[in-house]
Amino acid sequence: MIAPYLRLVGVICGCAALLSGCGRSSEPKAAVDTADRADLQHTTAEMQRSAFVTGCEGTLSGWEATAVVSNRDQIEHRYLVVISFMTPESAVLERTSTEILVAPGGTQDFTTETVLDPVTRPQSVRCVLRGVEQL
Template sequence: MIAPYLRLVGVLGGCAAVLAGCARAGTPTAGVEGSDKSELTHSTAEMQRSAFVTGCGGTPAGWQATAVVSNRDQVEHRYLVVISFLTAESTVLERTSTEVTVAPGATQDFTTETLLDPVTRPQSVRCVLRGVEQL
């Protein structure tokens, strides 16, 4: 009588272990061990602080985001900046990626635009920085 319950507990425990492993595998630093993990997290945080959206507004042909990227190093860098255009409910309407070259110790402004039909687009669109990668 107890044996079926023990099998059920064993199966549920195995499922929980598999699900925990799957959830862990999907994290950005899942394959990174020890100090490399903290360096990756620190590097990503540094890059995020080096870029931000300064404006977001409609255009006759769609929507545009203005942003800045700062280069804190002593050498010129190229950055790939990804910005998403979202509805108020966070539905992605469009995503753009822009390469920006920034001189040493400088901050560079840039604009990225997406085509959204002015008749069917939402009244308000949010421009959200999704990523910054040094090339």
């Protein structure tokens, strides 16, 4: 006999909590997270524009990617660049990471190579820039 009244009290308390604004506590946090995400994407996009793959060719022992990194700042920076060697179907064959020191306002070319079995490697390999991080 008391149980129906307890349920009714629970429903009324739940409705009162929603009407008082307890259900909106996550809105400001979501707005902050969205702004942080946009800022991070902008920073990542800026770094991605600072590095480009300029060539991707087969060698006797595998595949070689040539790339360039630009430093837009007025001080010397070290960059970590990650390049994936991929099949036309987007399967990753190998991934390399290379550290490059770039002078203020300068541009630095570099080459990274992966060893692939000449018998089993695909005839076509793509060299894809996977990441650039300023160290």
